[in-house]
Amino acid sequence: MSELTARVREIAKRLLDNQQVDVVFGWEKGTEPFSSTPVFIRRPEEAERLVFDEFCIHNLSTYLLDYRDGSEKIGIFVKGCDSRGVVRLLEDEQFTRERLYIIGIGCPGMKDPVAHALAASGLDGNQDTAGLSAKCRQCVHPNPVLYDELLGVQQEPHLRGERFAEVKQIEAMSTAERYQFFADIFSRCIRCYACRNICVACNCRRCIFEETRPQWVGRETNLADNMMYHVIRTMHVAGRCVECGECERACPVGIPLMLLNRKLIKDVNQLFGPYEAALSLEEGAKPPLSRYRTDDPDNFL
């Protein structure tokens, strides 16, 4: 058992023993060496189920939404991106800081359990198992930005190369090339909404994609409706995406969702910035597109 796993168990047990929290969000081992999965611990003796290893990739902050209407106090283990997810929810007023005890862990970068399962399964698909997961290879903020207690060591960004290199490649395409690129990736969307459901910034109580009166987005799985879905999803998290990469990780058909999100991160920063979402919790702070200023740029209108 690693030292971090031991610390994680010890802290969870302490928080539950002291009744400081009602439930602890962490990870446990699944049925295979590469499966770590989210777990929600309520009894001190169950703290022994917790682990922290290289497959604890899930952003647990999204699960806070399952608890937003309650009053339970929650202990939550967060990596760098997960902690930005917590800030997202606090800034969006979906949760209150008082209900949380946050244990930060400097993140060494994670491997992708699904990619490993897929590679082992014999199913044909996207088997990207080399080293860190695709999402962690893009990571620029591995260290928790908000916590009550901190574990692990300070980490350097895992990104090698330039953050917006892929975005610039797409920007450099001709209109026709770009349309073809988007047509290729969106035509395979199966509209499972995993990218929406796993997203901490997708925290609306009633989602536009569930509206039926009126129905804003058609339910056909065709290029037009799929594009409409993705344009709305991406624009909706513009300036709010915490770059945790969960959407892209969850996508069963390998749509490069973070490429879209990163384009919006780049644009929001250029137009309204300098801005980097959810890097700290400040009283009353709002993302650029959630507030109005008379000097907001409008030359794109």
Place this chain on the structure above:
Amino acid sequence: MKTLAKTKIEAVLNQLAEKAEVYVPLKQGAISSFGVWSAAVSGENLALESLNTLMSPKSVVLPQTEKMYTFATSGQQAEVKEVCADSGERVIFGARACDTKSLNVLDEVFLTRGYEDAFYKARREKLTVIGRACAQPGPHCFCSSMGVDPLEPAGADVILYDAGEEFGWEPVTERGQALTNQLNEFLGDRELPKPSAAEFRTRVDIEGLPEKLNRMFAHPVWEELAAKCMNCGICTYLCPGCYCFDIQVKTRGQEGYRFRCWDSCMYPEYTQMAGGHNPRQSKHERFRNRFLHKLEFIHERYGTLGCTGCGRCVVMCPNGVNIVSIINRLREVDVDVR
């Protein structure tokens, strides 16, 4: 036994494609699915050596989006212009037992108990299934636990047996025999050994489970099991046996069409009623429905399970929801705990 040399597979597919839409397991970059064989498809993308495709072949009989009819309106009047039931000849080539058995489950749902779905029936009646015996299950496969014989794909018209350089080719229905006669020039004739029973790494005991679940609707274990589920539709859409659909309409001016499209019991909208009430408010209620449907309701109505153990959901769930672990947990809990 008839045989099919692997070098002749493309010729056979070309021949079949002259008269039918032929669906073959295809590698398609980030994904794989049963796609249509055509001149534009390279033989290199044929995924016959892989265990299975990410997307199941259910879309051949139940497309994700299927146009039902077109209409035009005039004042208070509406007129159906064209009914779009699609009855072209189709062939599925190389489906495994988990997927062919699922077709049987879909047949029960769409063709029996006094109701026939005309759209499904039109597709199904002209479908020939060339199944494939599966002797080397993957680590996530558990079809044998769900009453599926991987060596004898149920519902197939022809069964292929892999024997290295060639396939054994065995017609098992009249339709399969007719297809065999058509393809005679491509087939050899010699005895080949049939593969022997496969070893499964993943097994699960379902003895008595449907009956037990009958008493577990209000059991607290569902909240525990659903905790890490995020209610996306991956499992339902990759599942070869999930068949729920919604019927919707698109209009433009005075014209429009009705279509159906896959729906998922994981979505809140699935049970949203016109008056605003939603009988499945919480995620554990939606989650519970999926598992009760597969493991109890379908069994109760049709005497078969809604899960055929293909393992796709186990592999692809981003949060590690695993139907095998769930069944094990359901078996272990005390049914009378409230």
